[in-house]
Amino acid sequence: MNRMLRLSRNAVLTAMSILVSVHTVHAQAFVAPSLGVTLANESGEGRADFGAAFGWISPRDPIGVELDVVYAPSFFGGAAVYGGNSVTTIMGNVIFAGGGEGRYGFYRRRGSFVRPYVSGGAGMMHEVVTTAIPGQRVSNDDFGVNLGAGVMALSWRSVGIRGDVRYFRNLVNNADATNVNFGAFHFWRASIGLVLGF
Numbered sequence: 001m002n003r004m005l006r007l008s009r010n011a012v013l014t015a016m017s018i019l020v021s022v023h024t025v026h027a028q029a030f031v032a033p034s035l036g037v038t039l040a041n042e043s044g045e046g047r048a049d050f051g052a053a054f055g056w057i058s059p060r061d062p063i064g065v066e067l068d069v070v071y072a073p074s075f076f077g078g079a080a081v082y083g084g085n086s087v088t089t090i091m092g093n094v095i096f097a098g099g100g101e102g103r104y105g106f107y108r109r110r111g112s113f114v115r116p117y118v119s120g121g122a123g124m125m126h127e128v129v130t131t132a133i134p135g136q137r138v139s140n141d142d143f144g145v146n147l148g149a150g151v152m153a154l155s156w157r158s159v160g161i162r163g164d165v166r167y168f169r170n171l172v173n174n175a176d177a178t179n180v181n182f183g184a185f186h187f188w189r190a191s192i193g194l195v196l197g198f
Contacts (some may be wrong), residue, residue: 012041018041028064029056032162033195036070041187044087046074051191057095057117064095066119068146068166070189076129084130084137087187089168091146093121113154120147125170127185142172148189158197165190 032053038044049072057064076085097117100183125144131138148166169186 028058029198030054030152030195031198032193032195034162034164034191036164036189036191038072038075039188039190043077044072044187047072047075049073049075049087049189049190049191051193055093055095057097062097064097066091066093066095067091068119068121070121070168075127081116084128086126086128088126089123089144089146090126091121091144093119093124093146095119095191097152113160114151115153116149116151118147120148121145125168125185128171140172142170144168144170144172152195154195160195160197161192162195163192 006085022040024111030040030053032055034051034053036049038047038049049070051068051070053064053066053068057066057068057136068089070087070089074085075087095117096119097115122143124141126139126141128137128139145164146168148164150162150164150166152160154160166189167186168189
């Protein structure tokens with residue numbers, strides 16, 4: 001009987017340790033869908049865009065990583081088919097977050113955590129422009145960079161909000177007949193969205 005109790009206890013403890021380990025690993029990952037607006041660009045000023053960040057950051061250490069994807073349909077005007085003039089960015093970023101106390105940040109009140117951060121990195125910028133000639137579209141896939149700052153606020157249930165302001169710039173000189181100087185193409189994005197922690 002004692003042997004059975006010991007085996008049962010060991011089995012429970014082992015299962016609990018595995019669950020705790022898995023929870024700890026997944027608690028550091030997050031998904032952050034967002035809705036944003038383009039700023040400081042003559043063509044895209046005030047136009048809406050959609051984004052999502054897939055990342056990992058330690059609850060206690062300041063460094064993390066994320067994959068940031070943004071799609072801005074009708075960026076260069078709404079005359080074309082929806083999405084016919086668009087900008088898509090895919091950036092791999094490094095995150096430097098403030099705080100380090102508690103699960104997600106430096107400030108805790110009623111089970112919530114607030115963590116400011118800066119992030120930046122590089123990746124691809126895909127621009128599509130529909131010209132005045134029917135059926136003609138020009139697209140570019142160029143190297144670009146981004147730099148941003150924001151705040152993540154999460155509850156103890158790992159659900160919260162994230163506000164972010166980010167600068168994007170294309171580094172490749174790829175001007176063409178569309179008169180869009182892609183080598184100097186840049187814009188700001190302000191966004192807000194959910195944060196789902198795992």
